[in-house]
Amino acid sequence: MKIDPQSPADLSAQIAGAIRDAIVSGTLIVDERLPSEAELADHFDVSRPTVREALKRLAAQSLIRTQRGATGGAFVNRLSFEEAYPQQITTSTLLLSMNAVSFETACEARYALERACAPLSAARRTADHLATMRAEIHRQGQPGLTDEAFCASDVAFHRALVDGAGNPVLSYQLAGAVEAMQPLMNMITFSARDRARIIALHTDIADALERQDPQATADALTALEQETQALALSVFDVRAAKRRHPPGPGSPGQRLLTHATGVPDHPAAILSKTRADHVSKGR
Amino acid sequence: MKIDPQSPADLSAQIAGAIRDAIVSGTLIVDERLPSEAELADHFDVSRPTVREALKRLAAQSLIRTQRGATGGAFVNRLSFEEAYPQQITTSTLLLSMNAVSFETACEARYALERACAPLSAARRTADHLATMRAEIHRQGQPGLTDEAFCASDVAFHRALVDGAGNPVLSYQLAGAVEAMQPLMNMITFSARDRARIIALHTDIADALERQDPQATADALTALEQETQALALSVFDVRAAKRRHPPGPGSPGQRLLTHATGVPDHPAAILSKTRADHVSKGR
DNA sequence: TGCGCTTGAAATGCCAGACATTTAGAACTC
């Protein structure tokens, strides 16, 4: 494991990269203890703070965890799905909010991915998954529910659908789509949305899953997608009409959000706070 | 923006979390310059090295970039899909290699996601995408091709299929699946695989996409999935037979890889090296 | 012998101060 002191890149970045490669390639195995900071500093011929910066970079990606004390040190962390979820969601959220992604594109991707789960979920969903979905549908129908709570329930409903497929890899991959896109889409549409219509479509989905009918499940998801797209279109029309100078045909299209344009339409504060950084200690 | 000096969490982790929240919530907008390290140290009432550790954590997640010199500093980074790709792939690779994910589960997820792209790709694939796929098929048929090169070509083929959907969000979400799972799956199967059979199935896929036939595309993908699953089964059978004491019915099943068991079957060194850490400078 | 306490060592967490390097812009010269 070597670094190049002449490289223009930061030493701490180089060191972090070298250690990361060792972890990814399996040279360092799970729960193995890395050399102490002093030993690493000696090995790479740098100072201890530089090594520490490198280790913090790795800790931020949950590749290592650190423990204080006599038998402490840095250990290769067994990256779990639970740990990876919040990072995935944070990254997906920022990708959508910082880039010129149209609502249509995000919505299309989200439902395409969810439809991929439909046949598996129809085949394997347990009674628990169905019960969760029914409960969320019921909650969504209660009067006085805030928009934020409706949005959260919506996410929980779709999470249950995805988890119903019984495939943790799928659930992980979908987490970014469902948990990041859904709240952003809702922020745009929920002020105008017709809750009764959404609830009816959710009921269609749950019914189809209960019957274990994959085609009906996919069709219901498609209907929900079209409903969402149509709703978004009307929202954008209203907004465009409100502006005195509606954007011409050469305009960049409707951005999904906020930060990219510097003109937030809704605060992003309802996004779940994620703290992907601090790795739980212990083995 | 405040931190709690009494918290058991590292100060640098707390500071990184506070700044991350500000970025995700939009309080700090893209390309905005953060206060200098000295000012941050003063604000949070910590030393400069501690602030630096926090900034390195954020840099490791591509949330900020740093610039040296008179007008330098730390800037909120516009997270691009290109930057997020390698992180996504590294994370997916480690999730698969460090956890007890069965080959069957990973394969199922991978093809479910890819089938989600099929209808979109059938509708929108350009001549370029088709040409890429045909070229990769041709390369796969050349004699003397190493297993690693065949694997790389396989990945390129499926990337073209996914990109054909013309949806950057989908392409990003699929990157983890295709680029991380495919090489791992190939490492298990490529020694035994029947290249001619794979090439025939790839040709079926390309043909279906050329005809813009979504159902045929999905069916061809399903056929490829079944071929892969069957191939994996036979590989596992052979391996089990080679062991003097084959695992009993209560065994944990066939793990996808390597690190989890500490007994690598194949070196993971062919995984593409990713350097998700060092953010390119400049705006 | 066995239990509990003390103490030491090892490791990370944190700090102070300093120097090196890079870079943009101001100031200056021609």
Added chain:
DNA sequence: GAGTTCTAAATGTCTGGCATTTCAAGCGCA
């Protein structure tokens, strides 16, 4: 006005040290 030099600001790095946490060995005592 163009080119050059100088300067200041900021990050990158190092030295050295202290604080804190944690385990384990050693010791005393019953």
